[in-house]
Amino acid sequence: METTSTLKITKRDNSKIADVDFNNLAFGSVFTDHMFSVEYVNGQWQQPEIVPYGPISMDPSAKVFHYGQAVFEGMKAFKDDQGDIFLFRPEDNWERINTSSARLAMPELPKEVFMEGLMELLKLDEAWIKAGDGNSLYIRPFHIATQPGVSASPSDRYKFMIILAPAQSYYSGEVSVVFAEKYSRAASGGVGYAKAAGNYAAQFYPTNLAKEEGYQQVIWTDANTHEYLEEAGTMNVFFRVGDKLLTAPTNDTILNGITRKSIIQLAEAAGITVEVRPVAVKEIVEAAQAGELKEIFGVGTAAVVVPFKSFAYKGEDHKLNAPENSYGVQFKKDLNDIQYNRTEDKYGWRVAVK
Amino acid sequence: METTSTLKITKRDNSKIADVDFNNLAFGSVFTDHMFSVEYVNGQWQQPEIVPYGPISMDPSAKVFHYGQAVFEGMKAFKDDQGDIFLFRPEDNWERINTSSARLAMPELPKEVFMEGLMELLKLDEAWIKAGDGNSLYIRPFHIATQPGVSASPSDRYKFMIILAPAQSYYSGEVSVVFAEKYSRAASGGVGYAKAAGNYAAQFYPTNLAKEEGYQQVIWTDANTHEYLEEAGTMNVFFRVGDKLLTAPTNDTILNGITRKSIIQLAEAAGITVEVRPVAVKEIVEAAQAGELKEIFGVGTAAVVVPFKSFAYKGEDHKLNAPENSYGVQFKKDLNDIQYNRTEDKYGWRVAVK
Known part of the structure; x- marks a missing residue:
């Protein structure tokens, strides 16, 4: 001892x-x-x-x-x-x-x-x-x-x-997501922003229902109207429309993800416009229909970045074709380079264990 | 063995x-x-x-x-x-x-x-x-x-x-309650109707805040608008306006309480009008102001019936003076009489252990 x-x-x-x-x-x-x-x-x-x-x-x-x-x-x-x-x-x-x-x-x-x-x-x-x-x-x-x-x-x-x-390296396979229309993850005024154990159990049943329909994850929408996209339950979510990145603001229903905020900083440093604001289901569906929706990806500690290959809403699947210059792929590389000590750490994020 | x-x-x-x-x-x-x-x-x-x-x-x-x-x-x-x-x-x-x-x-x-x-x-x-x-x-x-x-x-x-x-007999003391204006217990589409452990932990912090202000319990309102009264977290709630009883319908945010449904049945058998429908904060405040609000009580297994002596809303306390013919007191006696085998059990609720 x-x-x-x-x-x-x-x-x-x-x-x-x-x-x-x-x-x-x-x-x-x-x-x-x-x-x-x-x-x-x-x-x-x-x-x-x-x-x-x-x-x-x-x-x-x-x-x-x-x-x-x-x-x-x-x-x-x-x-x-x-x-x-x-x-x-x-x-x-x-x-x-x-x-x-x-x-x-x-x-x-x-x-x-x-x-x-x-x-x-x-x-x-x-x-x-x-x-x-x-x-x-x-x-x-x-x-x-x-x-x-x-x-x-x-x-x-x-x-x-x-x-x-x-x-080991987290390979999630090809991930199709569905936007929540009925079930909810978090109430405003509730504990959605906390990493509270009960927030996770609450998602298992509706996620199982989504899996039975062929989707791997649910992107939760606000419990009041189901009109705004919140998070994926174990990951925050980014939407790339044209060359802009959109992500929901953290509030009392959305986890203040460390990968999320790091990516916002990396994106801004790279000159990418990041709009941190409520993201409507409607605008994402319309962007997909107009061919403007380039990427949706989940971000979190376990997987860093998970690109989604499609999203479903009201029974309709919308495919996403990852562009050559994928933001998600780039951010994952940037973060991994810092994490594995392969690059300069401009932001002071890396902490040596000694 | x-x-x-x-x-x-x-x-x-x-x-x-x-x-x-x-x-x-x-x-x-x-x-x-x-x-x-x-x-x-x-x-x-x-x-x-x-x-x-x-x-x-x-x-x-x-x-x-x-x-x-x-x-x-x-x-x-x-x-x-x-x-x-x-x-x-x-x-x-x-x-x-x-x-x-x-x-x-x-x-x-x-x-x-x-x-x-x-x-x-x-x-x-x-x-x-x-x-x-x-x-x-x-x-x-x-x-x-x-x-x-x-x-x-x-x-x-x-x-x-x-x-x-x-x-032993559950004596809660005099209970003052406050209607929730900011925090919430349950999201629609969530797990509020389940007796899920996480629903209880989520209430402790806002209940502590209420206690610091001199209230013993919170009556939760809907997370969307905070305009409708839901439940007290460990108890369903009844409001007596004049000689009518009001209680919220059970849905995905409200527990389907066994004491609640038993009391609805007892009340109806006693010829009391029971309205099971969304109960607006506004109508309860107005009923209190008009002198029509006779009783508010919580009901649940642990305490059977807990009369509330006052409720607070937007910083204002509204006192309740229990009437002589209190419904709450009567229902507690009726239920206890069945539970302790002191009366006929018309409804088949009592089950002998043997």
């Missing part, structure tokens, strides 16, 4: 890494040797710990099971050809999990606890991060309510954890 | 009941000796079990923690003066947890598994049900996603459990 300032580290005796086939990783299904954990009790965060990855013991009445106080983040670590490890804008994830926590009446975590836990965990399990384009370590910080008791009120105990899953 | 048909029962060696002060029970904080549990694996519900109440082991990547696939029910068991035990419309809870599960892309549980588990668990822990008005055993069935893995898709493993908490 080692102890750094306040962090207690208990190492696993033998790594299980030899059992892992790094060429056949289903996303988010294999976890590394260790995990980070810190409990909130009596109004205070307790001793943070890194321990061997393994099951946790929960009272069956723990509030996370009954009232859904649970928020999370998604991040990645990358290894360059020299074996150095980098994160991408990690403080933004720390800020956002606290924004999410506040909306769910959960305590915020101090930055130093988050960052130290993350850095030490990555150093300990650094062998699990493989170099090479597409390889990364997916990082899942999450925060759950652990107080036993079924009264419908905020928990007084919490557990914040970080777990790590090695990931 | 005993086995009934398919249910396996493992008893606790010594009951912990002697340690419990039944005159000082905080709601939902003390649990009985046993719990019911059944797992869903490989597309099938497995051997149901009753085991001693205690912690469960969960992988930290279990989907309930990350994506919020979790639904629950609330029910009660009552004991009459002869020591016989009764449930109130239990099949409706079974139906509703399956409705909730379907919306969250979770498997439905067969009725016989639910009912047998419930009945056997109640018989085993029947000493925890105290006779006498106000005493009951609160029953919490719940259903959670247990598959390890952080890909955002429905779980392929689940756990369905029932836990039991002895309860």
